[in-house]
Amino acid sequence: MKAIILAVGRGSRMKGWTQELPKTMLQLHGKPLLQRQVDALKHAGVGEIGVVTGYLKDKIQANGLTHRFENPRWAETNMVRSLMAAQQWLAKEPCLIGYGDIFYAPSAPLSLMKADADIAITYDVNFWELWSSRLADPLSDLENFRINSSNVVTDIGGRAQKREDIQGQYMGLLFVRPKGWQSIRTFLDSLPAEVVDKMDMTSMLKALIAAGVPVKGIAYHDAWGEADTPEDIEGYNVKALPSSLTLADSQSGDMLLKQNKSQ
Numbered sequence: 001m002k003a004i005i006l007a008v009g010r011g012s013r014m015k016g017w018t019q020e021l022p023k024t025m026l027q028l029h030g031k032p033l034l035q036r037q038v039d040a041l042k043h044a045g046v047g048e049i050g051v052v053t054g055y056l057k058d059k060i061q062a063n064g065l066t067h068r069f070e071n072p073r074w075a076e077t078n079m080v081r082s083l084m085a086a087q088q089w090l091a092k093e094p095c096l097i098g099y100g101d102i103f104y105a106p107s108a109p110l111s112l113m114k115a116d117a118d119i120a121i122t123y124d125v126n127f128w129e130l131w132s133s134r135l136a137d138p139l140s141d142l143e144n145f146r147i148n149s150s151n152v153v154t155d156i157g158g159r160a161q162k163r164e165d166i167q168g169q170y171m172g173l174l175f176v177r178p179k180g181w182q183s184i185r186t187f188l189d190s191l192p193a194e195v196v197d198k199m200d201m202t203s204m205l206k207a208l209i210a211a212g213v214p215v216k217g218i219a220y221h222d223a224w225g226e227a228d229t230p231e232d233i234e235g236y237n238v239k240a241l242p243s244s245l246t247l248a249d250s251q252s253g254d255m256l257l258k259q260n261k262s263q
Contacts, residue, residue: 001113002089003046005037007100008054008074008082013229022056024100026227028236029246033227036103036245038064043106044113046096050089052082073197080188080199090181099172099201104224105244108173117216118180121153121205123168125219131169134232138163143202145169147217153209157202168217170202171224183213 011023018026024034031039034051041049042064050067053060054074067089071082079099089095096109108122123145124130131138139160145168146155160166176184187208188196209215223242227233 001046001096002048002050002093003041003096003098003109004069004083004086004089005034005049005051005098005100006079006082007034007051007060008071008079010055011101011228014227015230017230017233018055020056022060022100023227025059025061026233028103028225028227028233029241032062033101033103034060035062035064037098037100038062040104040106040245041096041098041109044109046109050086051100052085054082077197078199079201080204081197083201084188087181087185090176091178091185094175094177095181097174097176099226101227102172102224103227103245104171104173104220105222105242107222107244108171108220108224109175111218111220112173112175115175115216115218117175117214118177118183119174119208119213120216120218121174122171122218122220123147123153124171124224125168125221127166127169128163130225134235142166142169151217151219153205153215153217155206156209156215157206168219170205171220172201172226174201174205184208187211187213 007024011018014023025032028036038049048066049064050069051060051065052069052071054071069085071085096112112120112122131142135141142160144155144158144160145166147153147167156170205215222244225236
């Protein structure tokens with residue numbers, strides 16, 4: 001199993017915090033966000049982990065990274081173009097894909113690795129608690145998310161109007177098999193290059209769903225977070241991290257994978 005972490009942009013909402021350091025290298029309880037994600041993937045049994053870089057690429061480092069990709073046009077393109085920089089992996093074998101500014105427990109990638117789907121994403125079912133801790137008005141940032149009885153996502157993205165209309169929140173973590181990547185490439189190749197240049201991941205997923213490409217949703221109940229603003233980092237750092245996010249280094253990914261398979 002391989003994983004790709006998209007650590008490309010500057011993160012403009014971080015303001016001066018990313019003047020000399022990429023957002024993914026900002027520290028959460030003494031460890032860079034990137035390292036926390038790499039550690040979670042390793043604990044889940046992922047063998048190879050690649051990072052897609054752009055802004056301040058030479059400062060993006062983490063123990064456990066095995067490959068580096070680059071989006072040289074990072075300043076003028078969006079996340080989909082950055083993902084395409086790693087298509088040599090995506091076209092050949094299943095890959096986990098994570099945004100560079102998130103952190104989660106190993107149970108998240110483990111659940112995706114078991115998914116019987118060509119494209120799958122995790123979604124947070126306890127989203128209201130997390131967004132309420134970050135924002136006075138959670139609905140100012142929450143997006144639409146709907147899923148049917150077969151666990152297929154029917155709507156994603158766009159500002160949500162009511163809490164009752166939201167069944168979860170996309171976490172920025174997904175899983176794509178080669179067949180799924182072929183469907184994505186076929187769709188992207190049908191679009192003008194300038195449209196693809198500006199496309200973010202959520203918009204791509206929404207368009208794929210509208211085109212009839214199935215995207216499976218995997219419910220996630222454990223702790224996680226995303227760092228969009230300095231206030232996010234400050235808020236996370238004043239609270240103790242749940243134990244699921246601070247697994248002992250001696251507990252290897254192979255052990256976790258075997259435990260999960262035996263359950």
